Amino acid sequence: MSRSDDRLLLANVSRRRFLMGLAGGSALVLAARWDMPLANEKAQFGAGAMPGGWVDDPNVFIHIDSDGTVTVVNNRAEMGQGIRTSLVLLAADELGADWDRVKVRQAEANQEKYGNQNTDGSRSMRHWYDPMRRAAAAARLMLEQAAANQWSVPLHEVRTDIHKVIHTPSGRELGFGELAEAARELEVPGRNDLVLKTDDELRFIGRESGYINGKLESAHPKAIDGEDIVTGKAIFGADVEVENPLYAVIARPPVYGGKVKNYDDSETLKVPGVEKTLEIEGTGQPAGFSPLGGVAVVATNTWAAIEGRRKLKIEWDNGPAGDNASYTSEAYREALEKRAQSPGRVIRDGGDVENALKQASKTVSATYYMPHMAQSPMEPMVATVVVANGEVEVWAPVQNPRATRDTVAGRLGLDREKVRVNVTLLGGGFGRKSKPDYAAEAATVAQAFEGRPVRLQWTREDDIHHAYFHAVSVDHLEAGLDDEGKAVAWRHRTLSPSIGSLFAPDPEHKGEFELGMGFNTMPFSIPAIRLENPPAPAHVRIGWFRSVYNLPHAWAIQSFAHEVSVAAGRDHRDYVLELLGPGREIHNLTVGDGWNYGEDPEMYPIDTGRMRAVVEKATEAAGWGKKLPEGRGMGLAFHHSFVSYTAIVFDVEVDDSGNVIIHRADIAFDCGRQANPERIRSQLEGACVMGIGVALMSEVTFKDGVAQQDNFDTYLLPRMPDAPKEIHIHLMDRQDEPMGGVGEPGLPPVAPALCNAIYAATGKRIRRLPVGDQLKA
């Protein structure tokens, strides 16, 4: 049985009558008496600072039918992180609902109604844990009040049990379904009147279940879309049923900023099923979320559209692309490496680094490279749009429904209210689907077919050629050591094109949020530290990729820390624990970061004690220091990101042919309070595998502005043989700490930990990613 109540996706607004859920909104006033941490809901931080903020009105999120079915509205995009399960789990637990009688309904794009819906930054759970629990607690109180009214007894004599309310003295019972209609008539209680369940009373929240490190704790972990997924019924972007659709693909300019000079579609139109071609106007640079332009081929099925595109003869004009047309990866890398030898914009400066480096008895330096990568979710970008009578309806797998709505409205010159965006399941996102360019493309094509749905499909080649690429990076580091090998100076120059180039004239320097991803927040306790950011221009669309600039920063810093420990002749773990220094809280402003992932620095300082603890946990669990066979070694890396702490140890073998065999990964993770440990583990396992791709094989290169990889035969991703033979996840028990991110923080330390392990196994130092064939012969 499907647990999804998403008939809205089928274009006919559900006629189902929700007995609760019809009332209007309630005022958002912070309660004085509230036992959950609310600092991240104040206007300047966390959920409160996000566009649309947070909403905790039970009428928005919780619906109870007369048959007792509880439907919880999920306002965030589901892309594999499990938020549709986890948010519903919170509500069901707090409400007292029977899990088997709970369904989920996906919210359409409406930030005024549902609060912030932009699903990125590993924010869904930490921003929605409190509001969703309050919404459910309010609904529970309304059910209890309805029962008390019916029995004419005082409220304190009733309590909620699973899916029912009980009059304690008499033992009388009423089911949720029986109470729903009366409960709907009641006013939503004030926040001061709500009492959240204590941890002891919770059935699901924070409870371990499912698969833990190779063993089943409990069979059948809760997964609200699980049955639909394994039976092929789950509705992803291209699976929406619409009447009589047209199918389109677009040939886009191969070089960023290029445009169509002219084209010949005579062969295209001979392909059976092809109906029409049309030129799509691009918006030039910076592209933002707008279409790149090109030529659309519209047909009666996807295959005909793809075949028709193959037969187009297009002459491109690269004039508007400027020097993007000469962008070549090897030359760009060399240019950045050269530039890294000279000082750049100073980001952080403490102590006299120049002098400390001069005085040092030993210096170490290294330059690290991380290439462009495409997010490449398994589901290529797709959107279905119908334009009729000045109104637009969109069905698409999008991380940012609001941006989708606004981008489509802007493209078609309509008011936001004229555009409805229905969010399907996302077949992966990883940041790519934060950019709704494909929805704007689909809307542009659909506009030419008034009243007829158009499904715009990206192929894999489109995805790899026209990603919003992970920024290429060069990081140059120098350290000075004293007589005893102690680090006394640390200089780090980081160079990457900025995501800022997507929205404005190229700043050529990283912005505050980019630097705040583990660069200026580097937590080592070293007397002289100087951090610089020389310029690096963008020549392609640069965009978020899971964990974003934490990837190159962690890769460089954690690789270099290992190199320094080797130069000092010290054990890596012991050395980095010394570099971290004694446990202390670093306020982000003291290291020049004004961002802190948007969170309150008082609530979320960088705590080196928690960082130390994950390092100690991962190394202990891995058996750090034990003797390994020849050709095998352990590597460590750790990183703070998205206000969570991760440490990883890999046990790696490099065989005689240079193949990397990963025997085991030990991952220690501290994200503060945990909502659904089962999905936290799955996110860390997945981040580990994705990080192995970053380390070993994934790279998009450019020649004369054109991406050189086309599909998964050349843009390589990790496969089952590349995965660790065992992944062990160690979740730190920090239920008293505020929630941190989960989806992204598992990724940044993977590549450096793996390369440090390769060094331990072989003595070969990897400074350029991916490893590729560097270990062969």
Place this chain on the structure above:
Amino acid sequence: MVTLNINGEQHELDVPDNMPLLWAIRDVVGMKGTKFGCGVSQCGACTVHLDGAAIRSCVTPVSAAKGEITTIEAMADDPVGSKVQQAWLDLGVAQCGYCQGGQIMNATALLKKTPNPDTSEIVDAMAGNLCRCGTYNRILAAIERVAGKEDQA
């Protein structure tokens, strides 16, 4: 006209002979469980069975799809397929879920041919199925669970 036998039903389709089976199933027959991932037989999201063997429907022209085609929609009725689906649920394998239909089709074909595969046979057989969410360890554990080997995993 092309006749396809999908999940025991005959479908007469007016499509070109060279149309890949994937698009005939999705756009013409209208069954959406079989997914497009790469179009060049590199990811396995489009895996279906042809007379019990796992094939990549994205590179199989309809003219070559003569035989019994089985898709993910029919796996619940398959004695091995339903066990594989249950193991997937028991272990919480899926993250985004997009590739999992193809993974289940590939795993089911393997287990039908080789009911007790060893780990390296499983890894070899599944190497053609990409999962960007990185669920490989749980996929392996789920297959071993169906093969009755989870205790050795």
